[in-house]
Amino acid sequence: MSENQVDVVVIGGGGAGLAAAVSAAEQGASVLLFEAERELGGSTQLSAGMLTAAGTSVQAGLGVEDSAEKFFQHYQDLNQWLLKPGLVRAFCEHAGPSVEWLLGLGVEIPAKVSHDAHTPGLTRAGVEDVWRGHVPKDQGYGLVQVLDRARRRLGAEAVLNTRVERLLVDGGRVAGVVADGIDVRAGAVVVTTGGFARDPALRARYYPDAEAAGEDLFVVAAPGSRGDHFGFGEQVGASIAGEGWGLLLPTAYFQRLHHWQSGFPPPSRVLVNAHGRRFMDEDASYAVSSGIISAQDGPVWTVFDERARAGLPPGYAHWDAAHVLAEAEAGRTLRADTVEELAGKMGVPAAALRATVDRWNTQLPAGGEDPEFLRHRTLAAKGVTGPPEPIGQPPFHAARTLPAELVCTHAGLEINAGAAVLDERGNPVPGLFAAGEAGAGVLGPRYVGGGNAVANAITMGRIAGRAAAENASGT
Numbered sequence: 001m002s003e004n005q006v007d008v009v010v011i012g013g014g015g016a017g018l019a020a021a022v023s024a025a026e027q028g029a030s031v032l033l034f035e036a037e038r039e040l041g042g043s044t045q046l047s048a049g050m051l052t053a054a055g056t057s058v059q060a061g062l063g064v065e066d067s068a069e070k071f072f073q074h075y076q077d078l079n080q081w082l083l084k085p086g087l088v089r090a091f092c093e094h095a096g097p098s099v100e101w102l103l104g105l106g107v108e109i110p111a112k113v114s115h116d117a118h119t120p121g122l123t124r125a126g127v128e129d130v131w132r133g134h135v136p137k138d139q140g141y142g143l144v145q146v147l148d149r150a151r152r153r154l155g156a157e158a159v160l161n162t163r164v165e166r167l168l169v170d171g172g173r174v175a176g177v178v179a180d181g182i183d184v185r186a187g188a189v190v191v192t193t194g195g196f197a198r199d200p201a202l203r204a205r206y207y208p209d210a211e212a213a214g215e216d217l218f219v220v221a222a223p224g225s226r227g228d229h230f231g232f233g234e235q236v237g238a239s240i241a242g243e244g245w246g247l248l249l250p251t252a253y254f255q256r257l258h259h260w261q262s263g264f265p266p267p268s269r270v271l272v273n274a275h276g277r278r279f280m281d282e283d284a285s286y287a288v289s290s291g292i293i294s295a296q297d298g299p300v301w302t303v304f305d306e307r308a309r310a311g312l313p314p315g316y317a318h319w320d321a322a323h324v325l326a327e328a329e330a331g332r333t334l335r336a337d338t339v340e341e342l343a344g345k346m347g348v349p350a351a352a353l354r355a356t357v358d359r360w361n362t363q364l365p366a367g368g369e370d371p372e373f374l375r376h377r378t379l380a381a382k383g384v385t386g387p388p389e390p391i392g393q394p395p396f397h398a399a400r401t402l403p404a405e406l407v408c409t410h411a412g413l414e415i416n417a418g419a420a421v422l423d424e425r426g427n428p429v430p431g432l433f434a435a436g437e438a439g440a441g442v443l444g445p446r447y448v449g450g451g452n453a454v455a456n457a458i459t460m461g462r463i464a465g466r467a468a469a470e471n472a473s474g475t
Contacts, residue, residue: 004032004182004183004184004185005184005185005186006029006030006031006032006184006185006186006187007024007029007030007031007186007187007188007468007469007472007473008020008021008024008029008030008031008032008186008187008188008189008190008465008468008469008472009031009032009033009034009176009177009184009186009188009189009190010024010031010032010033010034010189010190010192010465011033011034011164011177011189011190011191011192011193011228011232012033012034012035012036012042012191012192012193012194012224012228012436012438013033013034013035013037013040013041013042013158013160013192014040014041014042014043014044014045014144014192014194014222014224014436014457015041015042015043015044015045015140015143015144015147015436015454015457015458015461016044016192016194016435016436016437016438016439016456016457016458016460016461016464017033017035017040017042017190017192017193017435017436017461018033018040018044018144018147018148018151018461019098019147019435019457019458019459019461019462019465020190020192020433020435020461020462020464020465020468021033021151021156021158021465022105022147022150022151022154022156022462022465023461023462023463023464023465023466023469024156024190024465024466024468024469025151025154025155025156025465025469026154026465026466027465027466027469027470027473028469028473029187029468029469029472029473030155031151031154031155031156031157031465032156032157032159032184032186033151033156033157033158033159034158034159034162034163034164034177034179035158035159035160035161035162035224036161036162036163036164036193036224036226036228037160037161037222037223037224038160038161039160040144040148040158040160041140041141041144041222042194042222042224042225043194043195043221043222043225043408043437043453044140044143044144044454044457045140045141045143045144045222046140046220046221046222046258047139047140047453047454048117048118048135048139048140048450048451049135049136049138049139049140049141049142049143049454050117050123050125050133050134050135050136050450050451050454051095051098051099051102051133051134051136051451051454051455051458052095052125052126052132052133052134052448052449052450052451052452052455053071053095053096053098053099053132053134053451053455053459054066054067054068054070054071054092054095054096054130054132055067055068055071055096056096056099056100056134057100057103057111058099058103058109058110058111058121058122058134059122059130059131059132060111061111062111062112062113062122064122064130064131065130066130066132068089068092068093068095068096069092070129070130071092071095071128071132072085072088072089072092072093074128074129074448075088075091075092075448076088078126078127078287078446078448079444079445079446079448080445080446082444082445083441083442083444084441086416086417087415087416087417087441087442088441088442089417090417090418090463091442091455091456091459091460094459094462094463095455095459098455098458098459098462099134101462102136102143102146102147102458105146105147105149105150106146106149106150107136107137107142107143107146108120108136108137108138108142109121109122109134109135109136109137110137114133114135115381115382115383116382116383117133117135117450118135118139118260119135120135120136120137121135122134122135123135123450124285124381124382124449125285125287125448125449125450125451125452126285126287126288126447126448126449126450126452127284127285127287127288127449128448128449132449132451133449133450133451134451140454143454143458159179162179162180163179163228164177164178164179164228164232165177165178165179165180165181166178166231166232166235167189167232167235167236167432168183168184168185169235169236172236172429172430173430173431174188174189174236174429174430174431174432175431176189177189186431186472187431187468187471187472187473188431188432188433188467188468188469188471188472189431189432189433189468190419190433190434190435190461190464190465190468191228191229191232191413191421191432191433191434191435191438191439192434192435192436192438192439192457192461192464193224193226193227193228193229193232193438194221194222194224194225194226194436194437194438195221195225195227195246195408195409195410195412195437195438196225196226196227196229196230196409196411196437197210197219197221197225197246197406197407197408197409198219198221198222198223198224198225198226199225199226199227202226202227202230203406203409206227206240206242206243206244206409206411207243207244207245207246207409207410207411208244209244209246209248209294209403210246210248210406210409213248213402213403213404213406216251216253216402216404217404217406218251218255218256218257218404218405218406219406220257220258220405220406220407221406221407221408221409225409225437228438229412229413229434229438230412232413232432233412233413233421236421236423236429236432237423237424237429238413238414238421238422238423238424238429238432239413239414239422239423239424239426240411240412240413240414240440241411241412241413241414241440241441242410242411242412242414242440242441242443242444243411244411244445245409245410245411245443245444245445246406246407246408246409246410246411247286247290247406247407247408247409247410247443247447247453248290248403248404248405248406248407249286249290249403249404249405249407250286250289250290250293250401250402250403250404250405251401251402251403251404251405252265252302252318252319252399252400252401253332253399253400253401253402253404254318254323254324254327254332254333254399255318255319255404255405256317256318257317257318258405259405261316261317262316262317262318262319263312263313263315263316263317263318263319263320264316264319265282265302265304265319265399266304266308266309266311266312266319267308267379267384267388267389268304268305268307268308268365268388268389268390268391269282269302269303269304269308269388269391270282270302270303270304270356270357270360270391271293271300271301271302271303271401272300272301272303272346272348272353272356273296273297273298273299273300273348274296274297274298274299274300274347274348275297275348275349275352276343276346276348276349276350276351276352276353276355276356277352277356278356278359278360278372278373279292279296280292280293280373281370281373281374281375281378282302282375283375283378283379283382284378285449285450286447286449286450287446287447287448287449287452288446290403291446293401293402293403294403299346299400299402300400300401300402301334301346301348301398301399301400301401302398302399302401303342303353303356303357303391303396303397303398304391304396304397305391305392305393305394305395305396305397306393306394306395306396306397307389307392307393308389308391308397309321309324309325309397312324324397324399327399328395328397333397333398333399334346334397334398334399335395335396335397335398336394336395336396337394337395337396338394338396339353339354339357339396340353340354342396342397342398345398346398357391357392360390360391361390361391361392364376364387364388365387365388365389365390365391366387366390367387368387407453408437408443408453409437410437410440410443410444411440412434412437412438412439412440413434413438413439413440414440414441415433415434415435415439415440415441415460415464416428416441417463418433418463418467419433419434419435419439419460419463419464419467420432420433420467421433421434421439431471433464433467433468433471434464435456435457435460435461435463435464436453436456436457436460436461437453437457439460439464442456442460443456
């Protein structure tokens with residue numbers, strides 16, 4: 001068994017790992033990055049690449065006044081102050097500079113208004129008071145490519161298709177890793193292995209809400225999201241934070257792919273609960289929508305008519321006119337000639353569902369405003385100029401809807417504001433750092449909106465890499 005020596009080892013080559021490798025190399029550290037899969041990028045590469053951040057040049061270019069302090073207040077309020085203020089404050093303060101760092105490396109985020117997560121520019125990420133979603137050109141793939149070019153330029157080596165087996169620990173200090181049976185000594189180690197969305201046993205243990213979706217659950221996280229960080233944490237008695245937290249997006253039962261492949265439900269629709277009542281803005285951000293749906297008694301249904309079904313744009317896998325028709329023919333999507341008949345199949349009060357549909361038709365489609373749930377404001381933020389159609393053309397449809405698209409998990413190794421992993425007493429584990437989904441404490445019970453996870457990965461990855469380099473050099 002041979003031994004090698006580097007300043008910093010990074011375990012995992014997604015957004016957090018690449019940010020850590022680049023920032024460590026910028027400090028002059030020698031860096032070796034291990035990636036278990038055959039290519040770099042992880043879940044970041046599969047994402048829209050959006051970053052939630054405050055006080056950036058992109059915002060300033062659009063005249064948006066924002067600050068890390070405002071971001072921090074919103075972040076903590078949305079998460080009911082269940083997260084450690086010191087860590088969240090550090091994240092909010094460094095997220096903006098991390099966006100500027102990416103811009104300096106070559107990421108393109110124009111100072112333009114964007115109405116969705118796929119058009120480069122500044123968009124509404126969640127339920128924030130000012131827009132904070134920074135959408136890069138070429139999405140998550142482009143983000144990864146820019147970081148990887150910086151990694152290669154700075155001489156940080158990457159070893160692909162190699163899964164780290166365990167940490168090397170000497171006298172309570174992390175001193176490297178074992179990979180392919182080879183000891184690789186290091187001054188510091190950064191764990192950026194992603195989440196655990198792909199491991200059913202870990203989901204049942206640390207995020208049972210995902211398992212509650214049953215057969216409707218589908219995972220869009222990267223294949224390498226296997227929870228390796230828990231094994232490393234066990235070696236050093238690391239504290240685990242974020243149990244029970246993660247991101248499940250609301251979907252129709254028949255969806256099995258990310259929304260940009262599955263497609264989108266028709267604009268003319270209402271979400272109703274077991275009482276036959278509409279209960280939310282159907283276009284509310286997933287920062288809050290899954291929580292609202294989960295709070296309802298009994299099943300939730302997306303109700304729409306034949307005109308909405310027939311008008312679905314072609315080319316999508318699931319929210320496609322032919323696919324929804326096939327689901328209705330099979331009896332899985334409910335279908336009826338009248339609203340009252342549909343209510344019977346749904347098991348909801350017919351009078352309540354009729355009142356819900358009538359109220360919808362006389363408000364947003366007819367008058368352009370939604371006085372109860374203010375959906376007209378959400379649609380305007382998405383760039384929609386005209387009101388949706390009324391729900392009136394039979395047959396009427398109802399598709400069971402629930403949080404079932406698992407995007408990311410939030411339980412991992414507890415870290416402090418410097419991205420150091422903490423032990424069960426709350427003390428830093430010497431020589432060990434973590435970031436992204438593997439480093440827990442920033443992602444909370446409420447996802448603040450699109451770009452929360454990517455911003456966490458890049459921001460805390462950058463902090464972790466810099467801290468690891470300083471730790472390795474003894475400064």
